[in-house]
Amino acid sequence: MKVDLGFFVAKSYEIVNCISYFCICFFSEFSHEESSMQICPFCKTELPDDSIKCSGCGARHGYLIRKTVQQKPWLMVRLFVWIGIAVVCLLGGYAVTAALAKIPLIAMAIFAVWKAIPYGVLLRKKARWWRRT
Numbered sequence: 815m816k817v818d819l820g821f822f823v824a825k826s827y828e829i830v831n832c833i834s835y836f837c838i839c840f841f842s843e844f845s846h847e848e849s850s851m852q853i854c855p856f857c858k859t860e861l862p863d864d865s866i867k868c869s870g871c872g873a874r875h876g877y878l879i880r881k882t883v884q885q886k887p888w889l890m891v892r893l894f895v896w897i898g899i900a901v902v903c904l905l906g907g908y909a910v911t912a913a914l915a916k917i918p919l920i921a922m923a924i925f926a927v928w929k930a931i932p933y934g935v936l937l938r939k940k941a942r943w944w945r946r947t
């Protein structure tokens with residue numbers, strides 16, 4: 815019985831090893847497939863996943879410097895100004911008990927949030943391929 819148990823343990827160990835090896839192979843293959851190469855949208859050159867510049871045409875992967883990064887301070891300021899207005903109006907509307915003052919303040923807060931949304935969306939913009947024309 816002891817021999818059988820040892821054999822069983824050895825076999826199960828082997829099986830677990832096989833399964834883990836298979837899993838590692840499968841997942842490394844899977845992750846490899848997912849992030850091995852990226853293709854330049856301008857000249858269709860295959861590039862390593864971590865490259866930030868196309869070796870074929872010189873296109874860059876990142877934020878559009880002119881449109882996004884340079885405007886970012888202004889976008890940030892506008893976003894925070896509108897959020898600030900929204901917060902102040904909400905707090906004011908919450909603190910004020912008279913309905914005549916409450917309604918415009920809350921309406922203003924909603925308007926400010928609505929104005930802030932596009933800036934928030936713009937600031938969340940992901941890096942992409944771009945090329946100076």
Ligand SMILES: [Zn+2]
Nearest residue numbers: 854857868871
């Ligand atoms: Zn390219």
